[in-house]
Amino acid sequence: MPRKHKPAQPPELAPAVRGQDDTRCGYVALIGAPNAGKSTLLNGLVGQKLAIVTPKVQTTRSRLLGIVILGPAQLILVDTPGIFAPRRRLDRAMVAAAWAGMADADQTVLLVDAVRPEDPDTRHIVDRLAAGGRRAILALNKIDLVPRERLLAIADRLFRVGCFERIFMISGLTGDGVDDLKQYLASAMPPGPWLFPEDQLSDAPERWLAAEVTREQVFLQLHDELPYSASVETEAWEERADGSARIDQVIYVRRPGQRAIVLGDKGARIKAIGARSRAELERMLERRIHLFLFVKVRDNWIEDPERYAALGLDYNV
Numbered sequence: 363m364p365r366k367h368k369p370a371q372p373p374e375l376a377p378a379v380r381g382q383d384d385t386r387c388g389y390v391a392l393i394g395a396p397n398a399g400k401s402t403l404l405n406g407l408v409g410q411k412l413a414i415v416t417p418k419v420q421t422t423r424s425r426l427l428g429i430v431i432l433g434p435a436q437l438i439l440v441d442t443p444g445i446f447a448p449r450r451r452l453d454r455a456m457v458a459a460a461w462a463g464m465a466d467a468d469q470t471v472l473l474v475d476a477v478r479p480e481d482p483d484t485r486h487i488v489d490r491l492a493a494g495g496r497r498a499i500l501a502l503n504k505i506d507l508v509p510r511e512r513l514l515a516i517a518d519r520l521f522r523v524g525c526f527e528r529i530f531m532i533s534g535l536t537g538d539g540v541d542d543l544k545q546y547l548a549s550a551m552p553p554g555p556w557l558f559p560e561d562q563l564s565d566a567p568e569r570w571l572a573a574e575v576t577r578e579q580v581f582l583q584l585h586d587e588l589p590y591s592a593s594v595e596t597e598a599w600e601e602r603a604d605g606s607a608r609i610d611q612v613i614y615v616r617r618p619g620q621r622a623i624v625l626g627d628k629g630a631r632i633k634a635i636g637a638r639s640r641a642e643l644e645r646m647l648e649r650r651i652h653l654f655l656f657v658k659v660r661d662n663w664i665e666d667p668e669r670y671a672a673l674g675l676d677y678n679v
């Protein structure tokens with residue numbers, strides 16, 4: 363579980379020291395169509411990169427908590443997979459995880475990409491929120507790309523749906539409007555003790571976050587169907603006496619031809635993926651990393667219940 367370095371006091375003492383009476387704490391689900399900018403916003407709100415971000419749709423596959431404190435409030439942010447019309451079992455599991463992320467949340471933030479406010483996935487989500495009588499906060503995202511008059515027209519139209527109690531215009535990329543949203547969320551959290559130690563940033567194990575870093579490179583450096591046919595798992599993690607760590611990861615693909623593409627000409631592609639991932643891991647873990655990547659063909663990973671469990675997804679949806 364990632365923590366900030368060198369906590370000032372033992373984490374278990376934190377809420378008692380603050381006095382539980384004046385603290386606030388709650389879950390905030392970030393939902394939206396694929397590519398709306400949920401993971402970028404999660405990272406921006408937490409102030410550290412936890413979730414992977416790529417220009418491709420359906421990057422996030424399972425829920426990820428990002429935890430941040432603002433004054434007396436602890437916000438537990440839930441990054442979710444994009445909601446879209448699912449085709450494969452993996453798609454269905456991802457979409458189910460997204461709706462489940464919202465079910466127990468104290469607040470829901472719907473992110474809408476201001477460049478594509480009319481896209482069918484967004485429309486479906488808004489309809490479902492309205493039909494369920496669910497209240498949400500609208501975050502009109504990517505405002506750096508759209509002229510102001512157009513933003514006002516989009517916000518006006520969405521506000522008329524009736525399920526949004528607030529609208530924020532933000533850019534997760536530039537940070538514009540993100541602090542206002544954060545302040546509002548902090549004030550909207552119910553009173554209660556903090557649920558996580560003060561210095562904890564996420565619920566995700568480091569092994570999982572490390573696998574995500576490599577999967578981000580698979581998404582960035584490979585194209586067409588390949589990223590959607592690949593998964594990454596950390597197989598071994600060895601701390602070394604000199605303070606460095608050796609991490610072994612497997613990139614699973616579904617067909618031998620895909621393995622050849624991931625390896626690339628004379629191993630050039632896997633080398634490039636490894637180099638970028640290792641640099642990112644060294645930044646994230648703040649130490650030297652020896653990264654060993656292996657590519658294996660596992661034709662049925664996408665139908666294997668064990669892989670779903672490893673991903674934190676429900677196989678039977």
Ligand SMILES: Nc1nc2c(ncn2[C@@H]2O[C@H](COP(=O)(O)OP(=O)(O)OP(=O)(O)O)[C@@H](O)[C@H]2O)c(=O)[nH]1
Pocket residue numbers: 394395396397398399400401402403414415416417418419420421422423442443444445503504505506507532533534535536
């Ligand atoms: N210009 C601009 N781009 C943004 C903004 N927020 C996110 N992006 C870009 O949009 C793309 C998708 O961002 P993500 O954060 O991965 O989106 P997501 O909603 O988590 O996507 P999925 O996990 O696939 O559902 C990336 O290329 C981001 O850099 C923004 O405010 N402005």
Ligand SMILES: [Mg+2]
Pocket residue numbers: 400401402413414415421422442443444
């Ligand atoms: Mg995402």
